Amino acid sequence: MRYQLLLLANLAAYALAAPTTNALDRRSFISSIISDLGVDLSSILDAVLGGSVSISAETFTTMSAKAAAALEGGALGCSAGTIHSEARSDLKVWLEALDDSSFDSSLKASLLDWCDGDDSVTLSTDVCAGLALYIPTCAGIAAAGDLYVTVDGILGAADLESEVCLSSSAQTTLTTFLSGSAGVALDADIRGALGLCAAGGVVSGLSADIKATLKTWVSGSSCTLSSSLQTAVLAWLEGSTSTDVIVVGDLSTEALTCVSVGAAVGARVDSSGILSSSAQASISAFLETDLGAELDTSITDCLNVCAEGGVSTSLSADVRLAFATWLSGSSCSIGAELKSVLLYWLSIGVSSDISITLTTSEITSISTWLSGSVGSDISASLKGSIGACTAGETMTVLSAEALAELSAFLGGSVGIDIDTDILIILISWSSGCSISGTGSSSGSGSGSASAS
Structure with missing residues (x-):
């Protein structure tokens, strides 16, 4: 039921951004991107979310975990050979x-060709963009079957359950030390890294x-940890179990x-931030919609900037803040x-000189929230990322994979x-922007809102 509701929420968000037939002149620069594609993304969004194609969460109730993973x-752009044949057969x-009336015909035809294709076959850019709507x-659905997906293919939960974290008692001891x-x-970097460790995070999060x-x-x-904590943290860094370092164990759906969604988000932005x-x-398809025309x-x-392949470091501090505020608000329907x-x-554009330092009360709020039921629902990597936040340091200690998962x-x-x-x-913490007065900013961007 959770995933049916999630799909409906995604569809509703996109529905508010359904494209119109009267494109505005100020959006004409992106028309060539859409028209050059084999699949008309704006039409797909309009058909799926505007009502001419009837699709709902019920469409996915018959989908197996393997089909969903495929x-x-x-x-994500995986070649057919990267996804094992049984999963592609289930998807077919x-x-x-x-x-x-249940699925766009062009996307369906492309997927069927991919399911039957040679190992080297991949889906085109436009098809991948159209299918991205359904990734969450x-x-x-795949996770309910103990599967997750990366650009390397379909993997099992056991691959993650073998990662290690500190035992609960060691986490408490390290938190007390901090x-x-x-x-x-x-030092801020050491403190942030230990905060990630103390929250039950995994070393891949650094x-x-x-x-x-x-x-x-x-x-x-110069290490001021007790000998037992020193031994535990070293074992954790090596990915080895010890008296105070245990395997993560069973993961919730x-x-x-x-x-899985974190890996998908990470695959949609390259290492240079493009x-x-x-x-x-x-993004270009979204800008072709009514909502895109009405944006500030x-x-x-x-x-x-995004649609033209720009990076976030090109944005001025004021523009970054406006963008982060929009993304965090209820009016964002993308x-x-x-x-x-x-x-x-x-x-990705956040650095030590563009960051947010949270107040004591904000850190307490996050810590209290994390200690509740959400802590048992989220992954060890995500708990660690939020733990770095509660240590009062910046998010620059996180790995790209951990940051993508946090963003998802x-x-x-x-x-x-x-x-x-x-x-x-x-x-605010992850974007380096003080939204609604959150925390305090330690720096500002120097770029302008244009592609660099």
Whole structure:
């Protein structure tokens, strides 16, 4: 039921952005992107969300976990050979059972060709962009069958359940250390990394340079941890179990969905901070809608930067803040998947001189929220990322994969409700923007709202 509701929420968000037949002149620069594609994305959005094609969450109730994983893999641009034949066969059976009113015919035909294609066959950019709408729902269905998907193909939950984290007692001890005078005095990067560890995070959540920095400190004479914590953190860094380091164990469906959608979000933005061609096409299609025409100029400028292959570091501080505020607000109707991608795109531009330092009360609010039921629903990686936040340091300690997963969660792609106040704090922290006066900014961007 959770995934049916998530799909309906995504469809409703896109429905508000249904395209019109009267494109405005100021949007004409993106028309060539859409018209050059084999699939008309604006028409797909209009048909699916405007009512001429009837599609609902019920369409996916007959979809198997393997079929859902295959569709997600295809949407990520995986070659047919990367997705095992049984999953593609399940997807083919599901597609063939759908009538023309349940799924766009061009997307369906392309997927069927991909299911039967040679190992090297991949879906085109326009098809991937059209299918991206369904990634959150498919990720949830796949996760219910203990599967998750990355650009490397379909993987099982066991691959993640073998990761290690600190035991609950060691987490408590490390948290106590961080709240003491020795912990408060630590270098920001060390403190943030230990905060991730203390929250039950996994070492893959740390960026490579922060991991190396932490290992050097823990192994050195300046380390102020107790001997037992020092041993535990070193084992954690090596991915080894010990007295105080345990395997993550069984993952909830929501936790596995976090990982899968996070991988999808990460695949839509490259390492330099530029949206993938399919994500650019999706943004271009959104800008062709009525809602895109009605946006504030600063938001339109940001989306134009995205659609043209620009990076978020080209945005001025004021424009970054306006964009982050829009993404965190109820008026943002771009859909969960694209919102998650844009949050990730924005956060990639955050550096030590463009960051947010949270107040004590904000950190307490996040810590209290994380200790509730949400802590048992989300992945270890996501808990660790939020733990770095509660340590009072910036998000620059996180790996790209962890940041993408956090963005997917904050964008609504996982299907877990987040209180508005908590959402604003976390988006402020991850984007480096002080939304509604959250925290304090330690720097500002110097670019302008144009592609660099």
